Amino acid sequence: MEAPGGAGVDLDLDAEEAESAVTLSGALLNGALLALLLFAAYRLYRRWARRSGRERAAGSEADWLPVMKRRDFTLEQLREYDGVQIPRILLAVNGKVFDVTKGKKFYGRDGPYGIFAGRDASRGLATFCLDKDALREEYDDLSDLNAVQMESVREWEMQFMEKYDYVGRLLKPGDEPSEYTDEEDTKDHSKQD
Numbered sequence: 001m002e003a004p005g006g007a008g009v010d011l012d013l014d015a016e017e018a019e020s021a022v023t024l025s026g027a028l029l030n031g032a033l034l035a036l037l038l039f040a041a042y043r044l045y046r047r048w049a050r051r052s053g054r055e056r057a058a059g060s061e062a063d064w065l066p067v068m069k070r071r072d073f074t075l076e077q078l079r080e081y082d083g084v085q086i087p088r089i090l091l092a093v094n095g096k097v098f099d100v101t102k103g104k105k106f107y108g109r110d111g112p113y114g115i116f117a118g119r120d121a122s123r124g125l126a127t128f129c130l131d132k133d134a135l136r137e138e139y140d141d142l143s144d145l146n147a148v149q150m151e152s153v154r155e156w157e158m159q160f161m162e163k164y165d166y167v168g169r170l171l172k173p174g175d176e177p178s179e180y181t182d183e184e185d186t187k188d189h190s191k192q193d
């Protein structure tokens, strides 16, 4: 039964407001959960894809090219290793040069990430951008990147350490290349100093 003076209508309105507030917060929670799930699924997929990529990486230049001697590179020296001028493909991430020849399907001329071949890929990876303008022609000290972007560069660096051979440092202008001993040269190339 309804209370006199229309109080029942007020009560009904309050109940409706409360219900819509609950529905809204429920929807927000669902949205956040969905975003989290999608992010987790993407990371899992990336991990799986990386592993299967490693297993499939046979039958290419990487099979017959000798392991590269440890050495440092200027930006200009690095650019020759684009898989075309020189069949080996190198790229730099966060100051470290990696031999990514076994990932030719990614970094070869027709690969989706071919723009990184022979280049310092840090800025493109940090900003998740594959445009030509995402990479600088001159040495890039990355000093304008924000904390999240720098964290992303470090994550990429770790992924490259895991998958590819570390070859040496990318030299800043004015830096001298290190002289690597035979011992440093023959030890596991995937480990940096």
Ligand code: HEM
Residues within 6 Å of the ligand: 046, 049, 050, 051, 053, 100, 103, 106, 113, 124, 125, 127, 128, 129, 130, 163
């Ligand atoms: C919609 C956009 C994108 C999709 C769907 C995508 C998808 C993928 C997939 C499936 C892989 C793993 C492939 C495999 O291991 O077989 C991968 C790897 C990779 N992606 Fe993307 N990607 C996208 C955008 C980007 C962008 C914008 C960048 C860089 C700016 C990027 C950089 C990379 C790199 C560096 C790898 C690792 C390749 C390696 O293992 O050497 N991706 N991507």
